[in-house]
Amino acid sequence: MGATMKVLILSAGKRVKIIEYLRQAGVETIIAADCSELAPALYVADSFYIVPRSTTPEYAPAVRDICKRESVDLCIPTLDLDLDPLAEYREEFASFGTTLMISPAPSIDLAADKWKMYEFCLAHNIPTPRTWIDRDVLDRDLASGEARFPLFSKPVRSAGSVDIGIARDSRDLDNIFASSQRMLVQEFMDGEPFDVDVYLDLHSGLVRGINPKLKLRMREGTTDKALIFDDPELTNFIEDLFSKAAFRGVVDVDLYATPTGYSLLEINPRFSWSYAHSHECGANFIEALLADVSGKRLDRVATARPKWHALAYDSVILNRNRN
Amino acid sequence: MGATMKVLILSAGKRVKIIEYLRQAGVETIIAADCSELAPALYVADSFYIVPRSTTPEYAPAVRDICKRESVDLCIPTLDLDLDPLAEYREEFASFGTTLMISPAPSIDLAADKWKMYEFCLAHNIPTPRTWIDRDVLDRDLASGEARFPLFSKPVRSAGSVDIGIARDSRDLDNIFASSQRMLVQEFMDGEPFDVDVYLDLHSGLVRGINPKLKLRMREGTTDKALIFDDPELTNFIEDLFSKAAFRGVVDVDLYATPTGYSLLEINPRFSWSYAHSHECGANFIEALLADVSGKRLDRVATARPKWHALAYDSVILNRNRN
Numbered sequence A, B: 001m002g003a004t005m006k007v008l009i010l011s012a013g014k015r016v017k018i019i020e021y022l023r024q025a026g027v028e029t030i031i032a033a034d035c036s037e038l039a040p041a042l043y044v045a046d047s048f049y050i051v052p053r054s055t056t057p058e059y060a061p062a063v064r065d066i067c068k069r070e071s072v073d074l075c076i077p078t079l080d081l082d083l084d085p086l087a088e089y090r091e092e093f094a095s096f097g098t099t100l101m102i103s104p105a106p107s108i109d110l111a112a113d114k115w116k117m118y119e120f121c122l123a124h125n126i127p128t129p130r131t132w133i134d135r136d137v138l139d140r141d142l143a144s145g146e147a148r149f150p151l152f153s154k155p156v157r158s159a160g161s162v163d164i165g166i167a168r169d170s171r172d173l174d175n176i177f178a179s180s181q182r183m184l185v186q187e188f189m190d191g192e193p194f195d196v197d198v199y200l201d202l203h204s205g206l207v208r209g210i211n212p213k214l215k216l217r218m219r220e221g222t223t224d225k226a227l228i229f230d231d232p233e234l235t236n237f238i239e240d241l242f243s244k245a246a247f248r249g250v251v252d253v254d255l256y257a258t259p260t261g262y263s264l265l266e267i268n269p270r271f272s273w274s275y276a277h278s279h280e281c282g283a284n285f286i287e288a289l290l291a292d293v294s295g296k297r298l299d300r301v302a303t304a305r306p307k308w309h310a311l312a313y314d315s316v317i318l319n320r321n322r323n
Helices: A016-024 A040-044 A059-069 A080-095 A105-112 A114-123 A135-144 A170-177 A232-244 A275-280 A285-293 B016-024 B040-044 B059-070 B080-095 B105-112 B114-123 B135-144 B170-177 B232-244 B275-280 B285-293
Strands: A006-009 A029-034 A047-050 A074-076 A151-155 A165-167 A183-187 A192-200 A207-219 A222-228 A249-258 A261-268 A308-320 B006-009 B029-034 B047-050 B074-076 B151-155 B165-167 B183-187 B192-200 B207-219 B222-228 B249-258 B261-268 B308-320
Touching: A006 A016, A006 A059, A016 A029, A016 A040, A016 A275, A016 A285, A016 B308, A029 A040, A029 A059, A040 A308, A040 B308, A059 A080, A074 A285, A080 A105, A105 A114, A105 A261, A114 A183, A114 A261, A135 A170, A151 A170, A165 A170, A170 A183, A192 A232, A192 A285, A207 A232, A207 A275, A207 A285, A207 A308, A222 A275, A232 A249, A232 A261, A249 A285, A275 A285, A275 A308, A275 B308, A308 B016, A308 B040, A308 B275, B006 B016, B006 B059, B016 B029, B016 B040, B016 B275, B016 B285, B029 B040, B029 B059, B040 B308, B059 B080, B074 B285, B080 B105, B105 B114, B105 B261, B114 B183, B114 B261, B135 B170, B151 B170, B165 B170, B170 B183, B192 B232, B192 B285, B207 B232, B207 B275, B207 B285, B207 B308, B222 B275, B232 B249, B232 B261, B249 B285, B275 B285, B275 B308
Parallel strands: A006 A029, A006 A074, A029 A047, B006 B029, B006 B074, B029 B047
Antiparallel strands: A151 A165, A151 A183, A192 A207, A192 A249, A207 A222, A222 A308, A249 A261, A308 B308, B151 B165, B151 B183, B192 B207, B192 B249, B207 B222, B222 B308, B249 B261
């Protein structure tokens, strides 16, 4: 698999395990790109590029130039901030032979906008936490008891847990809605947090693999300890979700298991930060991705072994100081 | 080295790399102990024990029983909380053939008590941040301008960064000194934070190896990115410190490089959380330790290569759920 393939991994950062898995899957050449020379994954790739930040207009053209110059077969964005600038480039990249592992542009926008996602869930009957963006509606629902404190506050568009807060009373809401960012508030979820790695066929968008993990402990926004978990109801939830939402490749779904069933928190249309937890227990989405890029017909990826714990620990890479 | 040796590692937790290094150094049998089955290092050892928490009176006897039953050659406590309960056991462990890698009991107490350490530094002319434990003295020094806000507040005895706060005014001080714990406050350090791995001869306490790291980024109290750094002045500082303070084995020193020189923050008399950063660039204190336990004469451990970055990333271990 992937024996003559050249892969570019973007915002390589700490994605060391993904590079190791690509190599194990037989990828011949792995190129890493990051905006910082202190990204450890740069030093396990065959070569690397320092590129502009993905928030700058220079980012997408720089990535395109690398893909063209290096004849990259597969380009993998790994950061939420990579997705928006690259979303429009899928066809152009394809025209010179590079498969960009990215979902359709409207889906990238949907996943990045929590209010659009909420409306999408309502329209498609997908359980999700009750959400308010309009203060008047919220005040009315607070008065009637349909909404109640505490509430989560989040920017409508934000990656990760940046600027997430808690509103305990009306004064907190005043501050939240006075923010320079568009904000929304969400009901508190009574349940257990899950993270699900999903592989979606690059061509059809069909679900080819699902690996759910119950998050037991977090560390700076990434999963530190998890329990691999198999539940047919959760599989059905994921299948239903992606029959309605058009995503592609490896994606990450955050949800809660509540007393009344699963509830969708968000879709991150890129590798989860704990993809290694799934991969190590057999959910090899890297091989599925490489097969998909090579035009092989995809079977269902083997499901993970249930009831294993995934336990993170620190490893380290040394570079020479290049200054 | 260590070919017929049996090593027990306590509070194994995430100390996966230390176990890997012990194995690379030729240790025949590695046993891990932890109070939690979710400690990843348990699953890379040859066998493991679940033991009581080190804060309970059952801890030290449980460790002693394992060492005796398993004929352990070397027992390595790795957590601050391991040290106090084991400090009195060094001779007893030695009597049945187990070397306990631990500093003398008075030094363990010194390192655990920030006020004693401050007085020790004053008495031995070791630069350290100015510290106050008496509110009256502090108020007098604030009035005269010898002390000024903001100040760090810390429990006199605490491990890691637990309950560390900032005092910005007198009211903050009222709250701090009203705490049920004994508290002290420290001046803010104007400088760069360093972490130094040191190997001290188990018998003589002489410094055998020094590996300084400039901390560039922290993550939940551990070093995420560091610059390996060589400076003769820092070497002299460490040599001077341990000619005055009697420690043994692998220890970790936190200090600041200030405009007027190095300033000692604390001594952690156990492996640092970023020991792997030193080991990977050549400061192999594991081999020094095993040679020391085997009674070999120790030479100076090779110094680290300067100007490399140490860059942490997450790796993961799976266990079977044992419930």
